[in-house]
Amino acid sequence: MVAHARPDLKAGWLQGGEAARGGRGADAAGPGLMGRRLYLPRMTDCGAEALAAALRSVGIDAMVLPPSDSRTLELGARHLAGEECLPAKVTLGDFLRVVETPGFDPGKTAFMMATTEGPCRFGQYVPYLRKVFRDLGYPEIMVVSPSSGDGYRQVGASGPDFTRTAWRGFVASDILRKLLLRTRPYERAPGAADAAYALSLRELCATLESPRLTHRERLEALVAALIRIRDRFRGLPAGYERGRLLIGIQGEIFCRMNDFSNDHLIRRLEACGGEAWLSDISEWVWYCNNHQEHCLRRDGRRFSLAMLRAKIRDRIQHADELALRASFVEDFRGYEDPADIEEVLRAGDAYLPQAGAAGEMVMSAGKVDYFFRKGVDGIIDISPFSCMNGIVSEALYPRQSQEHAGIPIKNFYFDGKGGDLTDDLEIFLELARAYQRRKPHPRRHPSCFP
Numbered sequence: 001m002v003a004h005a006r007p008d009l010k011a012g013w014l015q016g017g018e019a020a021r022g023g024r025g026a027d028a029a030g031p032g033l034m035g036r037r038l039y040l041p042r043m044t045d046c047g048a049e050a051l052a053a054a055l056r057s058v059g060i061d062a063m064v065l066p067p068s069d070s071r072t073l074e075l076g077a078r079h080l081a082g083e084e085c086l087p088a089k090v091t092l093g094d095f096l097r098v099v100e101t102p103g104f105d106p107g108k109t110a111f112m113m114a115t116t117e118g119p120c121r122f123g124q125y126v127p128y129l130r131k132v133f134r135d136l137g138y139p140e141i142m143v144v145s146p147s148s149g150d151g152y153r154q155v156g157a158s159g160p161d162f163t164r165t166a167w168r169g170f171v172a173s174d175i176l177r178k179l180l181l182r183t184r185p186y187e188r189a190p191g192a193a194d195a196a197y198a199l200s201l202r203e204l205c206a207t208l209e210s211p212r213l214t215h216r217e218r219l220e221a222l223v224a225a226l227i228r229i230r231d232r233f234r235g236l237p238a239g240y241e242r243g244r245l246l247i248g249i250q251g252e253i254f255c256r257m258n259d260f261s262n263d264h265l266i267r268r269l270e271a272c273g274g275e276a277w278l279s280d281i282s283e284w285v286w287y288c289n290n291h292q293e294h295c296l297r298r299d300g301r302r303f304s305l306a307m308l309r310a311k312i313r314d315r316i317q318h319a320d321e322l323a324l325r326a327s328f329v330e331d332f333r334g335y336e337d338p339a340d341i342e343e344v345l346r347a348g349d350a351y352l353p354q355a356g357a358a359g360e361m362v363m364s365a366g367k368v369d370y371f372f373r374k375g376v377d378g379i380i381d382i383s384p385f386s387c388m389n390g391i392v393s394e395a396l397y398p399r400q401s402q403e404h405a406g407i408p409i410k411n412f413y414f415d416g417k418g419g420d421l422t423d424d425l426e427i428f429l430e431l432a433r434a435y436q437r438r439k440p441h442p443r444r445h446p447s448c449f450p
């Protein structure tokens, strides 16, 4: 059975139990980050911007890397052997674009890169990055992986405040992305939904980064901002029509969230007549939390301080999520995320037991059943070429499809080389159209649909 990266560490910096502390905003950056600009990979436009805003709220000079381009791949490839996964090439290439900027100062630069343990190559990213910077003669560049393991030393004394604001930022940015994806395919004025999204993201980040707010004040400000954003999207002229193909999107988290890496698959899908329901970031955090508790129980630590912290964190995160999503019940009718991640994991257990595997592949196994019951017309798995998540999932999908009324499921792999996906998408959507006519679970629609 395949083992995979320890996801508790992949999102470790969101897993500090002290987030309960009702502190009042920022002090200053941790000693290591003082005087440095911290650059964040653009894993998702809105999630990364929200995370940078959360860091700024605690006094860290954080910004998201500019969108990737062909130079990204050129620089990434120059320092890799060619066997690494695409996220390695994209993140390294983007970091090196900063390094080659005129006036670049290694002593005033830091790059954020999450890390993990286990056989997945992701665990090698941070040591490899450090090696590349050393080889280039820049050992002073900091590579930051904030985690509960080091008490958020790199984030400074405000680590717990940061983690709570970051969590809220992820939930809010998931909401914003969902609004975009459920509106854009139906917009009457091309570009209107993207413009509303860009404006809303700036508004969201301004709220997230305000310093010296209590947790309560920040939550109230975020809820108010989200209601304004909701109303902005509701006001966009749109021709909602039943029958457009709804496609669930899952797979490796970086590649599915990063438009550049997946060659803008969602826009292409929309252009071919589809609508995407993208598995979001908070779902991954719920999975990581669940996995952490699973590991504590497995290690005989059911009644431990660590378990208590995990439970408290869970309650706080749930309460925050509930408050932020409360105003969207009608807008997201038919697009509800799982109320409890256990529901997804249990469904996937028959195909890929959690006891022997971990990571996106476990979520993907369970999401097939979830998407199926929500009435999607097909499922696309996005993964980097040679990613173990995609490979394992692809082996499971034929049986899953067979046992779920023949729902079409297709893997799309990406290696950064480009290529036209339109033919493949159109063929897949033909299958989805045939399935739509006979699917056993109808899709529910919000009231804006006729």
Ligand code: SF4
Residues within 6 Å of the ligand: 085, 086, 087, 120, 121, 122, 123, 252, 384, 386, 387, 388, 389
């Ligand atoms: S692309 Fe797949 S194998 Fe590579 S780091 Fe990501 S999850 Fe691991």
